Amino acid sequence: MSHSASLARMRSLGLSLAAMLTVMASTGAARAGEVRIAVAANFTAAAKEIGALFEQRTGHKAVFSSGSTGQLYHQIAQGAPFEVYLAADRARPLKAVDDGLAVPGSLFTYATGRLVLFSRDKALVKGAATLKQGRFAHIALANPATAPYGAAAIRVMRALGVHDALAPKVVRGNNIAQAYQFVATGNAELGFVAASQVARHGGGSRWIVPDRLYPVIAQGGVLLKRSGKNAAARAFVAFLRGPQARAVKLRYGYGAGD
Numbered sequence: 195m196s197h198s199a200s201l202a203r204m205r206s207l208g209l210s211l212a213a214m215l216t217v218m219a220s221t222g223a224a225r226a227g228e229v230r231i232a233v234a235a236n237f238t239a240a241a242k243e244i245g246a247l248f249e250q251r252t253g254h255k256a257v258f259s260s261g262s263t264g265q266l267y268h269q270i271a272q273g274a275p276f277e278v279y280l281a282a283d284r285a286r287p288l289k290a291v292d293d294g295l296a297v298p299g300s301l302f303t304y305a306t307g308r309l310v311l312f313s314r315d316k317a318l319v320k321g322a323a324t325l326k327q328g329r330f331a332h333i334a335l336a337n338p339a340t341a342p343y344g345a346a347a348i349r350v351m352r353a354l355g356v357h358d359a360l361a362p363k364v365v366r367g368n369n370i371a372q373a374y375q376f377v378a379t380g381n382a383e384l385g386f387v388a389a390s391q392v393a394r395h396g397g398g399s400r401w402i403v404p405d406r407l408y409p410v411i412a413q414g415g416v417l418l419k420r421s422g423k424n425a426a427a428r429a430f431v432a433f434l435r436g437p438q439a440r441a442v443k444l445r446y447g448y449g450a451g452d
């Protein structure tokens with residue numbers, strides 16, 4: 195074979211290999227998908243960590259939008275393009291099913307949350323006595339009308355007989371993330387936050403509120419009708435219920451759910 199013929203053959207093989215790699219790349223891109231997830235504010239940090247593991251494992255990308263459970267439901271009802279809804283209760287996902295916004299039979303409990311009374315001041319929080327003594331100017335909690343953790347905080351204050359006395363001192367955040375920010379920035383001396391928000395640092399003082407003082411915070415997830423045939427949405431729900439996601443949830447102070 196002549197030198198020129200050999201060069202031509204090498205070019206041909208090179209072009210064939212390039213074409214093969216292009217086809218393989220496009221096939222991989224076609225297999226990878228994206229899922230848009232509405233997630234309750236308390237679960238945002240854990241969700242992002244789970245989302246990164248999900249992408250590593252499956253190639254699918256999880257895109258999160260966070261807010262209070264009630265705000266997110268309103269957005270979904272108004273046509274927001276979410277495909278999975280991770281709430282801070284089971285009532286709103288169930289309502290999504292009843293209202294024809296979610297896939298029947300897809301409701302599950304992805305985590306159970308815990309309420310914590312927290313302060314940056316290492317000496318301030320000393321259990322229920324802190325609330326009964328009321329020696330502070332402001333206490334933060336999430337809006338109880340839209341955020342289950344806020345509703346749980348109200349239940350705790352009523353159970354302890356301090357609600358009316360503390361009502362003038364309450365600073366309400368739109369969601370549990372904002373309630374935590376009020377405490378973290380010093381705008382409120384203490385506040386009711388999610389255990390997940392303080393589980394990974396040991397500063398300040400805290401009281402893990404006994405379960406008997408408020409109903410269990412069962413956080414429900416549901417596949418929304420907008421997911422259609424999106425394989426990435428179904429894959430994410432399956433991953434969220436699997437062992438890798440379970441380990442993340444436990445590290446953030448959640449019960450693992452179903």
